[in-house]
Amino acid sequence: MLRKTPPLEAIEAFVSVAHAGGLRAGAVALALSPSGASRRITSLEGFLGVALFDRSGPGLRLTPAGERYLALIEPAVASIGRATTMLGADPDRITLATSHSMATHWVAPRLARLKQEEGIDLDVVPTRDPDILRSGEAQLALWGGVEIADLQAEPIIHVDARPVCAPHLADGRASPAEEAALTDYPLLGVREPHDMWSRWLAGAGLAGEQPIRSFATLGMMYEAAAAGMGVALAVPMLCERPLAAGLLTPCGRALPTGERYRLYRAGRRAARSPAETRLAHWLKREATASRVRFDALSA
Incomplete structure (x- = not known):
């Protein structure tokens, strides 16, 4: 059976790097090495079949597809975080x-x-x-x-x-x-x-x-x-x-x-x-x- 959604850790890496504005800062926020975060993002791009970051310059910049994907998934990622917190709440x-x-x-x-x-x-x-x-x-x-x-x-x-x-x-x-x-x-x-x-x-x-x-x-x-x-x-x-x-x-x-x-x-x-x-x-x-x-x- 083909997987319909990408792994959550790949999505987390993408969101973290996008918010941080750089690979190193985004990786640190997740307690990952830059290469580890990069691999997760690359796997996400392969799953989606689109480039989420423009790597042609000195840093990473979101592509138009990356900006759209970030806007679409951020509410879901936030909901998952809240649900996880609420599960352990009083x-x-x-x-x-x-x-x-x-x-x-x-x-x-x-x-x-x-x-x-x-x-x-x-x-x-x-x-x-x-x-x-x-x-x-x-x-x-x-x-x-x-x-x-x-x-x-x-x-x-x-x-x-x-x-x-x-x-x-x-x-x-x-x-x-x-x-x-x-x-x-x-x-x-x-x-x-x-x-x-x-x-x-x-x-x-x-x-x-x-x-x-x-x-x-x-x-x-x-x-x-x-x-x-x-x-x-x-x-x-x-x-x-x-x-x-x-x-x-x-x-x-x-x-x-x-x-x-x-x-x-x-x-x-x-x-x-x-x-x-x-x-x-x-x-x-x-x-x-x-x-x-x-x-x-x-x-």
């Missing part, structure tokens, strides 16, 4: 990607309790970039407002939204006395999902396009609302603290938005680990408890 340590607001205001305050109750050490990366799952840098992601076809998704909680604002706005006005007055106030939103207000207004029967002052994160939006800049849409899990402190007060009904927080994982991954299963169940319990508190605070 099975109860999980890396979770989530938004900056979720990481700061909801996940971080619960880390100690998660460790105590489930024995899980959670490393949190504040990002909404799905490539962190595809690359294997994170095992799971907790995101709302996105749907990503090539990732596995498990619903954690559905999101209702309720208008909130400071008891008195910066311009001296009191909070809106009725929903119909909302459109006379500055409306605050976030960049993603960008259409939360349009969906809430349609559900409340307040049709029409309204200008929205957008913020990068929900946390920034709530800070601006508490400072009296306008009316924001409060959602469970992220608005409990300003509501409990009286910094924000409800000024409208809680209505469905069609949004959900979901737990994502790479579609090509095998079945989730026992620790990942425990984390998923724990997140659902915590999110449900947060929604109950949110409903009580915003009633």
Whole structure:
């Protein structure tokens, strides 16, 4: 049976020399002699049937084919390295990607309790970039407002939204006395999902396009609302603290938005680990408890 892929040690030598910019430096990085690294690269070129380096000058330079091959295989080589590291890692340590607001205001305050109750050490990366799952840098992601076809998704909680604002706005006005007055106030939103207000207004029967002052994160939006800049849409899990402190007060009904927080994982991954299963169940319990508190605070 013909081999379809070259030996990994030959690929490692090629990548190391390409990154180092020279045969000697690349060989040293792999604890090889220059001649040993050269032999591995030559065998790789023979396997591929193309020259990966231009040897006509005083040093080695990647050929166009070498540049293309390096760009194609680097992600795979990095994934192999991460997989090897993860295999020997603590099975109860999980890396979770989530938004900056979720990481700061909801996940971080619960880390100690998660460790105590489930024995899980959670490393949190504040990002909404799905490539962190595809690359294997994170095992799971907790995101709302996105749907990503090539990732596995498990619903954690559905999101209702309720208008909130400071008891008195910066311009001296009191909070809106009725929903119909909302459109006379500055409306605050976030960049993603960008259409939360349009969906809430349609559900409340307040049709029409309204200008929205957008913020990068929900946390920034709530800070601006508490400072009296306008009316924001409060959602469970992220608005409990300003509501409990009286910094924000409800000024409208809680209505469905069609949004959900979901737990994502790479579609090509095998079945989730026992620790990942425990984390998923724990997140659902915590999110449900947060929604109950949110409903009580915003009633």
